[in-house]
Each structure stands twice: as C-alpha cells, then as structure tokens.
Amino acid sequence: MKILVLQGPNINMLGRRKAEHYGAVTMDEIHDRIEKRASELDCRVVFHQSNHEGDLVGWVQQCRDEVDGIILNP
Numbered sequence: 001m002k003i004l005v006l007q008g009p010n011i012n013m014l015g016r017r018k019a020e021h022y023g024a025v026t027m028d029e030i031h032d033r034i035e036k037r038a039s040e041l042d043c044r045v046v047f048h049q050s051n052h053e054g055d056l057v058g059w060v061q062q063c064r065d066e067v068d069g070i071i072l073n074p
Helices: 027-040 053-063
Strands: 002-007 044-049 069-073
Touching: 002 027, 002 053, 027 044, 044 053, 053 069
Parallel strands: 002 044, 002 069
Antiparallel strands: none
C-alpha cells in the first residue's frame, strides 16, 4: 500500500513559530511518526509540502493513479 501525505501552507514552520500556540513538534518529527506507524502497517508513505495550494492540487492529480490513499493536512 502506498499513501501520499500532503502538508499545506506553513506546516514547514511548525516548531519554529509560537510554540505555545502551534506546539513544538516539527514537520520532520510528524513525518517520522507517520513513517514509523506506516512501517508497522507495511505501508509506503510519500511526503510533499508546499506553501502554494496549486502545488497540492497538482500532486493530487498527478498521483491519483499511483497511490492507494491521500492524507491532506491543509
């Protein structure tokens, strides 16, 4: 099974801005947690992040026949 994880605008800034509001966990730490769980489930995960919504739409359209599911974190 292959899952596409799309991270939206400003997710790359997690852990770098207002930790009291957004938390201290970084995008890389989130990816590590997802990869660990995916490995336990025998899944392959592909990550993309963009600050441009059009890029996210493009990846959904491009990968629709290549993945079994998509997780979008806007």
